[in-house]
Amino acid sequence: MPYLLAIDQGTTSSRAMLFRDDLSVAAKVQQEYRQYFPASGWVEHEPEDIWTSTLATCRAAMRGGGVAARDIAAIGISNQRETVVVWERSTGQAIHRAIVWQDRRTADVCARLQTEGHEPLIAARTGLIADPYFSATKIAWILDHVSGARERAERGELLFGTVDCYLLWRLTGGAVHATDATNASRTLLFNIHTGAWDDDLLDLLRVPRAMLPEVRDCAADFGATQCDLFEGRIAIRGIAGDQQAATIGQACFAPGMMKSTYGTGCFALLNTGETAVMSKHKLLTTIAYQLNGKRTYALEGSIFVAGSAVQWLRDSLHLIETAHDSDILAPQADETQSVYLVPAFVGLGAPYWNPRVRGALFGLTRNTGPAELAQAALESVCYQTCDLWQAMRADWPDLATRDASLRVDGGMAVSDWTMQRLADLLKATVDRPVIAETTALGAAYLAGFSAGICPPPASFAAQWQLDRRFTPAMDDATRAEKLDGWSRAVKGLLASDADN
Numbered sequence: 001m002p003y004l005l006a007i008d009q010g011t012t013s014s015r016a017m018l019f020r021d022d023l024s025v026a027a028k029v030q031q032e033y034r035q036y037f038p039a040s041g042w043v044e045h046e047p048e049d050i051w052t053s054t055l056a057t058c059r060a061a062m063r064g065g066g067v068a069a070r071d072i073a074a075i076g077i078s079n080q081r082e083t084v085v086v087w088e089r090s091t092g093q094a095i096h097r098a099i100v101w102q103d104r105r106t107a108d109v110c111a112r113l114q115t116e117g118h119e120p121l122i123a124a125r126t127g128l129i130a131d132p133y134f135s136a137t138k139i140a141w142i143l144d145h146v147s148g149a150r151e152r153a154e155r156g157e158l159l160f161g162t163v164d165c166y167l168l169w170r171l172t173g174g175a176v177h178a179t180d181a182t183n184a185s186r187t188l189l190f191n192i193h194t195g196a197w198d199d200d201l202l203d204l205l206r207v208p209r210a211m212l213p214e215v216r217d218c219a220a221d222f223g224a225t226q227c228d229l230f231e232g233r234i235a236i237r238g239i240a241g242d243q244q245a246a247t248i249g250q251a252c253f254a255p256g257m258m259k260s261t262y263g264t265g266c267f268a269l270l271n272t273g274e275t276a277v278m279s280k281h282k283l284l285t286t287i288a289y290q291l292n293g294k295r296t297y298a299l300e301g302s303i304f305v306a307g308s309a310v311q312w313l314r315d316s317l318h319l320i321e322t323a324h325d326s327d328i329l330a331p332q333a334d335e336t337q338s339v340y341l342v343p344a345f346v347g348l349g350a351p352y353w354n355p356r357v358r359g360a361l362f363g364l365t366r367n368t369g370p371a372e373l374a375q376a377a378l379e380s381v382c383y384q385t386c387d388l389w390q391a392m393r394a395d396w397p398d399l400a401t402r403d404a405s406l407r408v409d410g411g412m413a414v415s416d417w418t419m420q421r422l423a424d425l426l427k428a429t430v431d432r433p434v435i436a437e438t439t440a441l442g443a444a445y446l447a448g449f450s451a452g453i454c455p456p457p458a459s460f461a462a463q464w465q466l467d468r469r470f471t472p473a474m475d476d477a478t479r480a481e482k483l484d485g486w487s488r489a490v491k492g493l494l495a496s497d498a499d500n
Contacts, residue, residue: 002073004448005061005234006440009054009079009163010242011100011264016057017440018065021073021453023463025435027064029057036097041104041346041355044097047085050163051170055229062230069232075171075225076238076447078245078439079163081186084138086149086211087166089159092174095146098163099138102265102304102346106137107355118204125191125198127276127285132355133302135162136188136205143206156210162186164239165213168222171236176223178214181290182244190215192276192287195295217290218244219450238446240289242439243267247288247298248446249438250407251461256398261439262412265349266306266381268388269298270396281391282351291457299395301350301388305343305359307411309377312345319370327415329374339363340489341376351391354494362489381412382422383486389426405429409438424474425482434465
């Protein structure tokens with residue numbers, strides 16, 4: 001029986017999952033690693049921690065499944081997107097900590113790009129906006145703040161990669177410097193219409209072409225691992241950014257299908273087929289996947305804080321000991337209180353795109369306690385998803401005319417209370433699959449498809465299995481009242497930024 005090994009390298013942990021050839025799970029291992037917050041709004045990772053945790057989880061999953069390198073047909077990689085690593089071509093040594101997708105340090109640079117009128121060009125070529133979320137301004141920051149880095153990059157001595165690319169370089173011993181179209185599409189440097197790096201954007205954002213990886217399909221030959229890593233070579237045959245991998249794992253292959261992944265942040269993608277729909281409501285246009293040279297596009301809404309709001313309750317407020325405790329507390333909240341958390345810990349993503357604002361609580365009373373705060377944290381994720389849902393309905397009219405449903409996955413999707421509240425506020429069905437780790441599943445499928453083990457997308461979609469369907473149960477008056485309260489809370493936060 002051939003196996004598939006999926007690497008799911010996330011923002012707070014690295015995970016490896018071993019799949020059998022029928023895509024059932026044989027083993028999974030997860031390992032957290034340290035986050036660094038050197039200044040307000042700054043988020044960094046140590047690249048070596050990313051590498052060692054990835055390597056350790058892969059080895060542990062292989063031991064757990066009782067398999068050797070010869071038993072694994074291929075590796076698939078999914079990764080936190082937009083996070084930047086710059087390393088030496090000759091040694092593989094990173095010259096700076098990885099700057100994480102959540103990092104806001106280049107907000108002033110992005111504001112200047114907007115003021116100077118460059119955003120229409122950026123949007124037309126990349127489908128994105130000038131925001132520190134994306135990779136390019138992070139790359140430039142490293143080159144400008146590490147002594148001699150820009151000159152070395154111009155000479156071809158330094159390489160850039162998103163996390164997938166960095167891991168691929170390490171896995172292959174420096175033999176392959178490549179990425180896939182989905183990760184490339186998140187850099188602000190890639191033309192999603194031509195499928196190539198864009199010279200105008202490279203000049204504008206001051207990134208030397210010599211640093212950039214080759215861009216390949218999501219299911220492609222990415223080389224093989226060094227023999228000494230796993231006591232044998234293993235082919236690497238699939239790569240996709242985590243949200244695109246989850247879209248594949250959720251089998252959202254038909255235009256109009258939508259998924260939302262709840263991890264550290266929340267990311268909703270709506271498949272728009274061969275059409276790159278340019279949003280009029282501050283969503284992103286991105287590549288959903290690229291197979292056999294054919295690009296499929298999506299509209300995406302990005303929420304920066306989802307699961308990290310629960311981590312805030314646990315690690316900063318010490319109101320809970322485990323994430324599950326929030327599910328126990330939330331139903332106990334006093335429903336007569338209207339407490340809203342706007343979790344703009346690192347600014348607001350779609351559809352507001354304000355990197356300057358910071359989080360706030362509204363509606364506190366003397367009786368507000370842990371239960372109300374827990375409910376506000378979980379509901380904040382649902383409200384933000386509603387914002388994305390409405391924007392997508394406006395940008396994709398077909399979504400508004402159909403009986404649409406949302407497929408969910410990620411850590412928060414296991415919370416029945418949160419998913420029911422999400423269905424109530426969306427006034428739409430919410431479907432949770434049997435395999436919740438859809439990001440890893442998508443990576444495994446890409447590798448298996450490329451290796452000739454997994455079936456074509458249509459056949460894979462037919463295998464998708466429902467674990468539970470959540471249907472709306474909230475009355476219209478209550479729903480409207482809650483959504484109105486959220487809208488007022490966000491407007492209040494944005495107004496405070498305008499006053500400053």
